[in-house]
Amino acid sequence: MASLRDIKRRIGSVKSTQKITRAMKMVAAAKLRRSQEAIERARPYAYRMRDLVNRVALRANNEVHPLLRQDNGGKIGLIVVTSDRGLCGGFNSNVINHTMKTLSDEFNDKEVELTVIGRKGIEALRRRRTTIRNTYRNVMDDNPFRVAGELIDEQVAAFLQGEFAGVYCIYNEFKSAISQNLTMERLLPFEPPEQGEVVVDYLYEPSQEGVLTELLSRHLHIQMHRILFESAASEHGARMTAMDSATNNADDVIERLTLAYNRARQSAITTEMIEIVSGAEAL
Amino acid sequence: MTVQTDTLKLELSTPDRAPVSLEAREITIPGAKGVFTVLPNHTPYLATLSVGVMIVRGTDGSENFFAINRGFAEVVQNQILILTQTAEREEEVDVERAEKAKERAEERLQKRDADIDHMRAEFALRRAVSRIRAHQRDAY
Numbered sequence: 001m002a003s004l005r006d007i008k009r010r011i012g013s014v015k016s017t018q019k020i021t022r023a024m025k026m027v028a029a030a031k032l033r034r035s036q037e038a039i040e041r042a043r044p045y046a047y048r049m050r051d052l053v054n055r056v057a058l059r060a061n062n063e064v065h066p067l068l069r070q071d072n073g074g075k076i077g078l079i080v081v082t083s084d085r086g087l088c089g090g091f092n093s094n095v096i097n098h099t100m101k102t103l104s105d106e107f108n109d110k111e112v113e114l115t116v117i118g119r120k121g122i123e124a125l126r127r128r129r130t131t132i133r134n135t136y137r138n139v140m141d142d143n144p145f146r147v148a149g150e151l152i153d154e155q156v157a158a159f160l161q162g163e164f165a166g167v168y169c170i171y172n173e174f175k176s177a178i179s180q181n182l183t184m185e186r187l188l189p190f191e192p193p194e195q196g197e198v199v200v201d202y203l204y205e206p207s208q209e210g211v212l213t214e215l216l217s218r219h220l221h222i223q224m225h226r227i228l229f230e231s232a233a234s235e236h237g238a239r240m241t242a243m244d245s246a247t248n249n250a251d252d253v254i255e256r257l258t259l260a261y262n263r264a265r266q267s268a269i270t271t272e273m274i275e276i277v278s279g280a281e282a283l
Numbered sequence: 284m285t286v287q288t289d290t291l292k293l294e295l296s297t298p299d300r301a302p303v304s305l306e307a308r309e310i311t312i313p314g315a316k317g318v319f320t321v322l323p324n325h326t327p328y329l330a331t332l333s334v335g336v337m338i339v340r341g342t343d344g345s346e347n348f349f350a351i352n353r354g355f356a357e358v359v360q361n362q363i364l365i366l367t368q369t370a371e372r373e374e375e376v377d378v379e380r381a382e383k384a385k386e387r388a389e390e391r392l393q394k395r396d397a398d399i400d401h402m403r404a405e406f407a408l409r410r411a412v413s414r415i416r417a418h419q420r421d422a423y
Contacts, residue, residue, distance in 0.1 A: 041301070206330075
C-alpha cells in the first residue's frame with residue numbers, strides 16, 4: 001500500500017491539474033461564445049451566396065466558364081482544417097483519421113495534394129505518407145479573411161491550369177457547443193445542377209463572363225472563410241467539453257484518493273494503538 | 284403563371300449581420316457599369332455592384348438610402364437579393380469617420396508616388412463619398 005505521504009502528494013497534484021483544466025474550460029467557454037456569434041453572423045450570407053451560385057449554375061451553360069467545367073483529369077486538392085492547439089478531445093484526430101481514410105478509400109487511385117491548416121494537422125500528417133502542398137498556422141490569430149483568399153486563389157489557379165481535377169475540404173462543422181459534424185465538402189468543380197424545368201437565363205451586367213468570374217471566386221472565398229470560422233467554433237466547443245470531463249474526472253480521482261488516504265491513516269492509527277497496548281501489557 | 288404585382292421583395296445580406304427584408308416599389312442600385320433602377324416585373328437580372336448608394340423607395344412612399352460596397356444583385360420575379368460587403372443605412376453612417384477617410388484618400392491620390400496603391404486609395408475614396416452621400420440622402 002502506498003504511504004500516507006505519497007497519497008497526499010498525489011491528491012495535491014490532481015488538484016492542481018484540476019485547477020488548470022477548470023481554467024481552460026472557462027477560457028474555452030468564453031472563446032466559444034465569441035466564435036459562435038461570429039459563425040452565426042457569417043452563415044446567412046455564405047448560404048445565400050451558395051444558393052445564388054447554384055441558381056446561376058442551373059441557368060448558365062457549363063461551357064461558359066472554366067470554373068464550371070466538370071471533367072478535367074488531374075490531381076485532387078484536399079484542404080484539411082485542424083487546430084493549432086491540442087487538449088480538445090477528438091477534434092483533431094477525427095479530422096486526421098478521416099483524411100487518411102479518404103486517401104485510402106475514395107481517392108485511392110488518385111494523386112492527392114494536401115493543404116493543411118493548423119499545427120496539429122501539419123505535425124500528424126507530416127509523419128504519414130502524404131504529399132503536402134501547403135501549410136498554414138495560426139490562421140485565426142492572423143487575418144482569416146486574407147488567408148482564406150490566398151489559399152483559395154492558389155487552389156483555383158491550380159484547377160484552372162488543369163493541375164487539379166477537384167478541390168475538397170475536410171473540416172469540423174459547428175453544430176452546438178457539445179457536438180461537431182465532421183464534413184467533407186466539394187469546393188470545385190461545382191456540383192452539376194440537376195436539370196429541372198428550363199428557366200430563363202439572366203440578363204448579365206456587365207457581361208456573363210464578368211459576373212461569373214467575380215461571383216464564383218467571391219463565393220469560394222466566402223465559403224473558405226466560413227469553413228475557418230466553423231472549425232474555430234467547433235474547436236472551442238470540443239475543448240470546453242474535453243476540459244469539462246477532465247475536471248469531472250479529476251473530482252472522481254480526488255474522491256478515490258481521499259478515501260484511500262483516510263483508510264491508510266486509520267490503519268496507521270490502529271497499528272500504533274495495538275503497539276502501545278501490547279507494550280503496556282508486556283510490562 | 285406568376286401573379287403580376289407591384290411590390291418588390293428585397294433581401295439585403297452582408298457578412299457581418301443578419302439579413303434584412305424590405306418591401307419596395309422601386310430600387311435604385313449602383314451597378315458595376317452604371318446605376319440602374321429595378322421596377323416590379325423586371326426581367327431576370329444578375330449584376331455585379333460597385334461602391335455607391337442604393338435607394339429603396341418603399342410602398343408607403345418612404346425612401347431609404349444605403350451606402351453599399353460592391354457585391355451582387357439578383358432579380359427574379361420581384362424577389363431581389365443583394366449580397367454586399369457592407370450596407371450602411373443613412374442613419375448608421377459615421378459621418379466624421381467618413382469625412383476623415385475621404386480626406387485621407389484624397390491626400391494619398393494627390394501624391395503621385397509610385398509606391399501608393401492607387402486602386403486602393405480610389406476605392407477608399409469612393410466608399411467614403413458613398414457613405415457621406417447616403418447620409419445626406421443625396422445620391423444621384
